[in-house]
Structure formats: structure tokens, C-alpha cells
Amino acid sequence: MRSDAPGHHHDWLDDDAGPVVRPYTMTGGRVEPSAGRFDLVAYVVAGPPYEDGDDDPQPPPEHRAIISLAQQPITVADLAADLNLPVGVVRVLLGDLLGNGRISMYDPPTSRQFPDDDILKAVVNGLRAL
Amino acid sequence: MDSGLSDQETGKRRIPLALKILIAGGFGVGKTTLVGAVSEIRPLQTEEVLTDAGAGTDDLYGVEGKQTTTVAMDFGRITINEDLQVYLFGTPGQDRFWFLWDELAFGALGAVVLADTRRLADCFPSVDYFERRGIPFVVGVNCFDGAKRFGVEAVRSALDLDPDVPVVLCDARNRQSGKVVLVALVEHVAARRAERVAAT
Numbered sequence: 001m002r003s004d005a006p007g008h009h010h011d012w013l014d015d016d017a018g019p020v021v022r023p024y025t026m027t028g029g030r031v032e033p034s035a036g037r038f039d040l041v042a043y044v045v046a047g048p049p050y051e052d053g054d055d056d057p058q059p060p061p062e063h064r065a066i067i068s069l070a071q072q073p074i075t076v077a078d079l080a081a082d083l084n085l086p087v088g089v090v091r092v093l094l095g096d097l098l099g100n101g102r103i104s105m106y107d108p109p110t111s112r113q114f115p116d117d118d119i120l121k122a123v124v125n126g127l128r129a130l
Numbered sequence: 131m132d133s134g135l136s137d138q139e140t141g142k143r144r145i146p147l148a149l150k151i152l153i154a155g156g157f158g159v160g161k162t163t164l165v166g167a168v169s170e171i172r173p174l175q176t177e178e179v180l181t182d183a184g185a186g187t188d189d190l191y192g193v194e195g196k197q198t199t200t201v202a203m204d205f206g207r208i209t210i211n212e213d214l215q216v217y218l219f220g221t222p223g224q225d226r227f228w229f230l231w232d233e234l235a236f237g238a239l240g241a242v243v244l245a246d247t248r249r250l251a252d253c254f255p256s257v258d259y260f261e262r263r264g265i266p267f268v269v270g271v272n273c274f275d276g277a278k279r280f281g282v283e284a285v286r287s288a289l290d291l292d293p294d295v296p297v298v299l300c301d302a303r304n305r306q307s308g309k310v311v312l313v314a315l316v317e318h319v320a321a322r323r324a325e326r327v328a329a330t
Contacts, residue, residue, distance in 0.1 A: 039236065039237065040150070040205075040219070040233070041149075041150050041217050043145050043148070045143060045145070072143075073143060073144075073146060075148055075215075075217070077174055077205055077217065077219075078172075080174055080175065081172040081174055084175075085175070086175040086176060087175065088176065106145045108147070108148055108149075108150070108237050109147075110236075110237045115147070115149065115239070117323070117324075119147070119149075120316055120319060120320045121320075122210060122211070122214060123149065123210055123214065123216060124313055124317060126208070126210030126211065126214070126216075127208070127216075127309050127312050127313050128309065128313060130168065130208065130305070130309055
């Protein structure tokens with residue numbers, strides 16, 4: 001289990017490593033994000049989409065997919081479902097993108113006073129109107 | 131805590147508010163059915179690093195050092211309005227996935243504990259979990275076809291619930307019925323909040 005970014009030399013793949021669990025190959029074997037906590041209902045908002053040639057090396061396709069999906073605010077859970085990837089993998093990818101300054105994260109408020117009565121009333125009315 | 135791009139870069143987009151409600155209860159009690167009845171349900175893969183709780187249960191031969199297991203959960207989203215979304219998360223029923231609950235429960239508005247009167251004991255762990263953490267919950271008694279129906283008071287007594295915990299009879303397959311359970315939960319949350327404000 002590593003949390004540092006993999007280099008070009010995959011020194012974590014030695015004779016003792018055994019097979020890599022497949023979805024984590026796209027995280028370079030990392031299971032913990034390098035930054036951020038990423039609640040399932042935290043929103044992700046991406047900066048401008050990648051343009052050809054503006055990055056070297058080219059970003060991996062999963063990064064492109066996340067940037068594309070997060071042009072509108074999207075939750076971590078929805079991202080994982082849209083990408084059909086395990087949440088743990090998505091969190092590692094989001095950590096990299098957060099580190100690169102490509103995305104913003106908005107965690108849900110956690111105050112004891114939250115949500116207030118107006119929000120709760122709106123939820124009740126909204127549920128009844130479904 | 132917000133982080134990353136500046137306001138200018140995100141174009142000062144309004145970020146919606148997402149509320150989290152957990153749907154708990156024993157295995158096969160109808161959690162997925164309820165989520166599917168009231169929202170558009172989607173599968174969520176959680177590839178989790180195994181704790182000791184799962185040792186000996188999963189065959190990890192050959193992947194030593196990469197002890198992960200896939201836990202499939204369901205979630206659904208209800209759009210209240212463009213600024214407000216309600217997310218429903220079905221909690222994994224098997225005991226060995228308890229480690230997922232803490233993450234799901236963090237910041238949750240509250241929980242629905244689904245109960246089947248034929249196997250009432252199956253929901254005891256869920257009731258204990260939310261009671262201990264002070265997370266508001268309601269009990270939805272899923273009335274399966276042909277299941278012996280017990281009254282609300284009989285269920286309340288059997289579960290030894292606090293008097294203020296709502297118990298609602300429901301049919302998890304029915305959208306209207308599912309809505310009634312969710313409304314009961316949100317109203318319960320509001321009532322508890324009002325009490326707390328009154329007490330301070």
C-alpha cells in the first residue's frame with residue numbers, strides 16, 4: 001500500500017508483489033488518495049477540460065473522463081457510478097486531480113445546526129410532491 | 131473545507147446541497163427495493179481494503195499484500211430542486227462490511243431501519259448502531275405479502291425503542307409508501323432538532 005505517486009519505474013512491481021488487483025492498476029497500486037477525504041456526497045467541480053497538447057505527459061483517460069463529467073458539479077458517488085469504477089479508485093484519482101489543481105472539492109456541511117428548518121421543510125415538501 | 135480551484139476558475143457556480151439518508155436493516159429485508167421505489171437506483175462499487183473482519187471469508191490466495199474486496203452497494207438520488215438533492219444509501223447487510231457503515235453514517239441526516247416481522251432480530255444491529263451514535267432513525271416495518279402483521283406497538287416493544295422513534299408500516303415496493311417513510315424520518319429529524327433548541 002503506497003500513497004506516493006508512482007514514478008516511471010514501477011519499482012513496486014517486484015517479484016514479491018504478486019498480481020495487482022486490477023482496478024488499482026490505474027492508480028499505480030495506490031489505495032489512499034494523496035489529498036482530500038472525498039465524502040460520497042461531496043461535490044467535485046472541474047476546471048477547464050483538457051486540450052490536446054497542453055499537458056506533457058498526456059493525462060490518463062480516467063483523468064480526462066473525470067474532468068469531462070465534472071464540468072457541472074457532481075458527487076463522488078455519481079462519479080464512481082458514471083465511471084463504473086470502485087469508489088476507492090475514484091478517490092485516488094480525485095486526489096491526484098486535486099493536487100494538480102484541476103478540480104475543486106466541496107464537502108457537505110457537518111455542523112450540528114445543519115440542515116436548518118427551512119431546508120428540512122423543503123425536503124418534506126419535495127418528497128411529498130414526488 | 132473547500133479547496134482546489136479559485137472562485138474565478140469555477141465560474142462561481144452554485145454548488146448544490148446533498149443530504150445523505152441511510153437505508154439499513156437485515157439482509158434481504160427490502161433495502162434495495164425501497165431505494166429503487168423512490169429514486170433512480172444505481173450500483174456503487176466500493177473496492178475496500180479488507181480488515182481482519184473479512185479474514186478467512188474471502189479467498190485472497192495470490193493477492194497477499196493487496197487485500198481488497200468488492201462490496202456492491204446501491205444508492206439513489208432524489209432531486210428536491212436544483213440546489214437540493216437527497217441521496218439514499220443502502221447499507222451492506224453482511225456483518226463483515228460493518229467497516230463501511232462509519233463512512234456512510236458520517237454526516238448523515240438520518241436512517242431508515244427496515245424490519246421484517248418474521249425476522250425482527252435481523253434489524254437489532256442497525257437499531258443499536260444508530261442509537262449509540264445518536265443518529266436519528268425511523269423503523270419501517272416492511273409488510274411482505276403473507277407476512278404475519280404485527281401492530282406498530284408490538285414492533286416498538288419488541289425492539290425496545292425510545293418512545294419518540296417513529297415506527298411506520300410500509301411496503302418497500304410502493305413508491306407512495308416509501309415516500310411516507312422518508313417524510314416520517316425528515317419530520318423526526320426536525321422534531322429532534324426543535325427539542326434540542328428548546329433545551330438550550
